[in-house]
Amino acid sequence: MSAATHAVSHDNPVLRVAPAPPAEAAGYFRASLAFHTDVSDVAAALAAGREPGFVLVDCRSTESWDQGHAPGAVHLPTALVAERAAQLLDPAVPVVTYCWGPACNGAARAALALAELGYRVKEMLGGFEYWVREGLEFETRQGTERPAADPLTVPVDADDCGC
Numbered sequence: 668m669s670a671a672t673h674a675v676s677h678d679n680p681v682l683r684v685a686p687a688p689p690a691e692a693a694g695y696f697r698a699s700l701a702f703h704t705d706v707s708d709v710a711a712a713l714a715a716g717r718e719p720g721f722v723l724v725d726c727r728s729t730e731s732w733d734q735g736h737a738p739g740a741v742h743l744p745t746a747l748v749a750e751r752a753a754q755l756l757d758p759a760v761p762v763v764t765y766c767w768g769p770a771c772n773g774a775a776r777a778a779l780a781l782a783e784l785g786y787r788v789k790e791m792l793g794g795f796e797y798w799v800r801e802g803l804e805f806e807t808r809q810g811t812e813r814p815a816a817d818p819l820t821v822p823v824d825a826d827d828c829g830c
Contacts, residue, residue, distance in 0.1 A: 768796030
């Protein structure tokens with residue numbers, strides 16, 4: 668490769684800031700995966716037919732919970748984490764938090780509050796929005812629903828996305 672291939676391009680908005688060296692990138696992405704999981708991985712773990720090794724926590728309001736939530740989730744609104752976590756969660760079991768979706772940081776706030784109480788915690792990226800968009804079953808006050816999958820978020824003719 669020529670030196671020009673390795674040069675940072677100031678005309679290219681992607682490469683204005685050079686990519687991190689591979690070892691730094693590996694450390695960053697490893698750390699990211701220690702803090703985050705996604706809807707597909709959570710759903711697969713819950714559907715595997717055995718103990719998933721974590722508890723899924725919906726940290727939204729009661730009205731939001733009633734509108735729809737992932738089956739098997741524990742309802743623990745962010746504002747009540749300090750007051751109720753010890754009653755609902757085993758400190759030895761990792762916790763995965765979720766809120767509405769990518770534009771909501773309620774799951775991150777709940778994860779922070781739980782971490783400060785000594786829980787090992789991850790945030791489920793995509794939240795309830797992507798749970799529904801991926802066509803996963805959810806529960807409401809009226810019963811169980813399963814929407815059609817959004818083809819912009821999950822392949823409709825395959826068991827998984829391959830990632």
